[in-house]
Amino acid sequence: MPYVNIKITREGGTTSAQKAELIQGVTDVLVKTLDKSPATTFVVLDEVDMEDWGIGGLPVAEYRKNAR
Numbered sequence: 001m002p003y004v005n006i007k008i009t010r011e012g013g014t015t016s017a018q019k020a021e022l023i024q025g026v027t028d029v030l031v032k033t034l035d036k037s038p039a040t041t042f043v044v045l046d047e048v049d050m051e052d053w054g055i056g057g058l059p060v061a062e063y064r065k066n067a068r
Helices: 016-034 060-067
Strands: 003-010 042-049
Touching: 003 016, 016 042
Parallel strands: 003 042
Antiparallel strands: none
16 A cells, blocks of 8 residues: 655645646556555655755755756
């Protein structure tokens, strides 16, 4: 019974169709690679506010600005 948790930043651009594609794609990989049943494969998407996500000691927005 695989459980996959994907965390992405909430930026308002991720559509329901994109989320459905992620869920289907991850499920397909587990079926193909590990012969897991899609009926018992759980994929959870968590959207995290940008101010609640940090990289290298910086909020993600600041990190991205510095990386440019």
